Amino acid sequence: MQALYAQLLVGLINGSFYALLSLGLAVIFGMLNIINFAHGALYMMGAFCAYFLLNLAGIGYWPALIIAPIVVGIFGMILERTMLQWLSGLDHLYGLLLTFGIALIVQGVFQNYFGSSGLPYAIPDELKGGMNLGFMFLPIYRGWVVVFSLIVCLATWYLIEKTRLGANLRAATENPTLVRAFGINVPRMITLTYGLGVGLAALAGVLSAPINQVRPLMGADLIIVVFAVVVIGGMGSIMGSIITGFSLGVIEGLTKYFYPEASNTVVFVLMVLVLLVKPTGLTGRAA
Amino acid sequence: MKQKISALLFGTALTLAASGALAQDKTVKVGVLTDNSGLYSDLGGAGSTLAAQMAIEDSGLAAKGWKIDLISADHQNKPDIATTIARQWIDVEKVDIFMDVLNSGVALAVNNLVKEKNAVMINTGAATSDLTNAQCSPNTIHWVYDTYMLANSTGQALVKSGGDTWYFLTADYAFGHALERDTAAVVTKSGGKVIGNVRHPLNSSDFSSFLLQAQASKAKIVGMANAGGDTTNTIKQASEFGIVAGGQKLAGLLLFITDVHSLGLKVAQGLNFTETFYWDLNDDTRAFSKRFSERMKNKAMPSMVQAGVYSGLVHYFKTLDAMGGNPHDGIKVVEKMKAAPTDDPLFGKGTIRADGRKLHPAYLFEVKKPAESKGPWDYYKLIGTTPGDQAFRPLSESACPLVKK
Secondary structure, eight states, X not given: OHHHHHHHHHHHHHHHHHHHHHHHHHHHHHHHOOOOTTHHHHHHHHHHHHHHHHHHHOOXXXXXXXXXXXXXXXXXXXXXXXXXXXXTTSOHHHHHHXXXXXXXXXXXXXXXXXXXXXXXXXXXXXXXXXXXXXXXXXXXXXXXXXXXXXXXHHXXXXXXXXXXXXXXXXXXXXXXXXXXXXXXXXXXXXXXHHHHHHHHHHHHXXXXXXXXXXXXXXXXXXXXXXXXXXXXXXXXXXXXXXXXXXXXXXXXXXXXXXXXXXXXXHHHHHHHHHHHHOTTOSSOOOO | OHHHHHHHHHHHHHHHHHHHHHSOOOEEEEEEEEOSSSTTTTTXXXXXXXXXXXXXXXXXXXXXXXXXXEEEEEOTTOHHHHHHHHHHIIIIIOOOEEEEOOSHHHHHHHHHHHHHTTOEEEEOSOOOGGGGTTTOOTTEEEOSOOHHHHIIIIXXXXXXXXXXXXXXXXXXXHHHHHHHHHHHHHHHHTTOEEXXXXXXXXXXXXXXXXXXXXXXXXXXXXXXXXOTHHHHHHHHHHHHTTTTTTTOEEEESSOOHHHHHHHOHHHHTTOEEEESOOTTSSHHHHHHHHHHHHHSTTOOOOOHHHHHHHXXXXXXXXXXXXXXXXXXXXXXXXXXXXXXXXEETTTEEEEEOTTSBEEOOEEEEEEOOGGGOOSTTOOEEEEEEEOHHHHSOOGGGOOOTTSOO
């Protein structure tokens, strides 16, 4: 029983990465209608950004949590301005192929210079060590990841669903021409939204840098699972992707305990089941 | 008329065949089949191709009229892709010798094909000891290391120093299974006990669940039967979960210098493991590694897999030189290679056994503390050496049909 509690908690930790990443994807898909396959590469860039900040400029983990998402977010906005915006109105497939191509190029460039084994990034001193919870030894850093990503997820949800800015944004995706008539600069808002989604990916990258090696392929390994999370949660649904992210982490954790060999596939089995029963995803609305 | 023509054709064919036999065929093609983009690409990959290139340049065969071509491809750690490439290499590209071929699943698949097509494979990257046991082939030489040797050296040393209960964390494919099986056998034979195992999918990023299970087992040794990125992530996350601080010891059953480099000494210090090559062993290895590192894009020192590519080709080229030409009959070339003792700057003097096993010493290393390291890549302390004839599976235990008993 003790072991089960521990697995649940570990699942929650992984779930927080899924939630952060799928949230970014959901924001981008919901607002821009782009299936952002470059998300994994941008997540990786976030981690590398933290690594460079530490090793080239001596800037530590805490400032990196803010700087890296901004830097990578700006990179994302440049992508949106120079490439993605020309695809608006076309079939989803074009956006998917373009972002997939971008992901391959970015990963290829990083792999060319940094190899595949990755670079070390240490846990910040303030979060070193762990607590004995009785049923498991919880590294403090992991606890921090869960709490912090939960806060970020809820804040994003609040921003989009409950504020005036979010309302404008949602209106702009429904009917851009009408929203423009109210004097709102829709293209700029879309660029900023893409930047926000990308920034969330980069933030997840910084959070994961001390846990995993900073590797060029760290995003590629994760992105497919995250897409499954988005599909299960319902494409474009903010709350749906947060809840699915956390719960799939837990389910995966339990699989790692009961039948570890299947832990890489359980998410996809669930995805197939959900699509068969409810094609719009758990919380998705019919288009 | 018809008879005349066929007689004429037959005559021409005879003449052609005769002239072919007289003029020695001195062309040979080397194929480096490796992981160029995935989790093992740092320990093989472009470095293996570079090592092959250096071996070709250093062989001096070009001056003796040989024409040596080199090609390389990425098998993406997938046996089906690897066999497709290998088939094309043999049938279309006329590749004579396969080098590196890391990843045990890939190696076993390519092994069968190379045998069927009578080419040569010097495997320097795969770990599974089956390549020279039940699956041995007259066309294959297993050069650098294998799971039996790793288990024997690291496993025995750890049980002797008090680690008598083991829990395995195993990569779920041919290599992990072989390494776990061979190590468990050594542990049991030396008086230890295996109390459990967990198998994780290849190329996982999160090991916390598996580590918690290892922690709960209370085994003294957590044996990591995995490699590359899987091992580095396991080690990193094990320190996070306080596995070592809690009194358990991590055993890296297969670690490469590129893994230690990636982890950094702060995390990796104190780990014990076995390799058959280290750049800082002697003047010869240092000289080669310096030349190698200067030509690598990221200035990395050679791993034992990459060093093995160089060393294997040195012996191959010596054999070709002695044969004088016609290097396309795989079995014949490998027989000649087995007949001659090996001697090269990287692995020293050695021999190749009937089952295809190359013998050389195995070194037990300990990773230095950050304070002990004098500079980049100065990572290992040598703490024990097993001579070549004792390091690998004895022929008396071999299930290889090539071994006459």
